[in-house]
Amino acid sequence: SAVISQKPSRDICQRGTSLTIQCQVDSQVTMMFWYRQQPGQSLTLIATANQGSEATYESGFVIDKFPISRPNLTFSTLTVSNMSPEDSSIYLCSARQGSYEQYFGPGTRLTVT
Amino acid sequence: SQQGEEDPQALSIQEGENATMNCSYKTSINNLQWYRQNSGRGLVHLILIRSNEREKHSGRLRVTLDTSKKSSSLLITASRAADTASYFCATDRRAGNMLTFGGGTRLMVKP
Numbered sequence: 765s766a767v768i769s770q771k772p773s774r775d776i777c778q779r780g781t782s783l784t785i786q787c788q789v790d791s792q793v794t795m796m797f798w799y800r801q802q803p804g805q806s807l808t809l810i811a812t813a814n815q816g817s818e819a820t821y822e823s824g825f826v827i828d829k830f831p832i833s834r835p836n837l838t839f840s841t842l843t844v845s846n847m848s849p850e851d852s853s854i855y856l857c858s859a860r861q862g863s864y865e866q867y868f869g870p871g872t873r874l875t876v877t
Numbered sequence: 878s879q880q881g882e883e884d885p886q887a888l889s890i891q892e893g894e895n896a897t898m899n900c901s902y903k904t905s906i907n908n909l910q911w912y913r914q915n916s917g918r919g920l921v922h923l924i925l926i927r928s929n930e931r932e933k934h935s936g937r938l939r940v941t942l943d944t945s946k947k948s949s950s951l952l953i954t955a956s957r958a959a960d961t962a963s964y965f966c967a968t969d970r971r972a973g974n975m976l977t978f979g980g981g982t983r984l985m986v987k988p
Contacts, residue, residue, distance in 0.1 A: 797975050803986070806965060807920075807978040854917060856975075866910060866967070870919035876979050 766791055766859050768869035772833045777847055784843045786858030792837035795860040798830070801871070804851045810855075813840040844853045846877045883966060883979040891987050896953040898982040900966030901946075907969050909942060909949050910976065914963045923951075924962075958988045 767790040768784055777783050787796070813817040821833035831840040834840040844851055852875050860866040882900045901938070908927045912920040926933045926942045926949065933940050939952040953960055963983050967976035 795975070806980045807967075809975055809977070812975055856919060860975075865921055865922050865925050868912070868920040871917075873917065 765865065766793060766861070766867045768857055768859055768867055770857050770869040770872050772872060773870065774857055774873040774875075776877060779784060779848055779876055780845055781847055782845045784841050785857070787817065787840045787842070787859075787869055789838045789859045791861075793859040793861050794836060794837075795866075796840045797858040797860070797866075798832060798840070798842045799856045799858060799868075800853045801856060807856065810842070811840075844874065847874075849876045852876045883964075883982045887983045887985075888979065889987065891986045892956060892958055892981060894956055894986075896956050896960070896984055896986070898951045898964050898966075898984070900949045900951070902949075902966075902977050902979075903947065904970055906943070907974070909940075910967045910970050911938075912938060912965045912967065913953050914965065920965070922949075923977055929943075941985075956984075956986045958986050959983060960986045974984070 767809040770786045771786045775808045798810040799807040800810050809822050810825045811821040812828055813819050813832050813834040815834045815850050827846055831843045854871040854873050858866055882901050890896055906928055908925055910925045911923040913923055914920050924935050924940050926940050937954045942949045963981045967979045967983045969976050
């Protein structure tokens with residue numbers, strides 16, 4: 765199994781600012797993903813983080829709002845840009861090796877005031 | 878968009894009883910995974926069942942998969958108060974593809 769850590773675990777940010785969330789996996793993985801979980805809701809995929817190339821975004825999510833980096837097989841960052849209160853959510857990093865189990869980090873709880 | 882729908886949305890039982898949660902999905906899948914989430918924390922992976930499997934067990938958990946009905950169930954036997962959490966099913970349509978989540982079932986186990 766993969767152990768995933770995220771930083772920060774939570775933050776309170778002012779509207780209009782940006783926050784970068786870091787995700788570290790304890791082993792090399794082929795796939796890394798970023799999900800959003802709005803209060804009381806299920807998880808929605810934001811994008812697949814591709815090593816060495818641009819992330820693949822799902823419908824409704826754009827690179828200018830959620831830029832993602834993945835410089836190697838164990839690390840990725842998600843930036844939430846120009847934040848508004850509607851961005852208040854839990855952001856979860858996830859990793860998967862092939863067709864095996866997919867694991868999740870502990871999440872970053874973001875509150876935008 | 879959500880691939881799966883879970884039923885019921887909320888379930889309240891007494892400690893010691895069994896809890897059954899159901900998940901339906903729309904398209905063919907490679908595998909289906911079940912997760913637990915405690916009160917806004919990260920997701921804990923419970924079990925993965927592949928499309929060519931019909932049943933899997935892990936401790937007090939039993940998962941079934943019926944690909945003809947596009948449905949799965951998670952049974953927790955002899956529930957404990959510590960099982961109180963939200964449970965999600967998630968599917969992928971191709972090997973190594975990203976997971977799509979159902980809406981989740983909020984389980985409360987009363988001591």
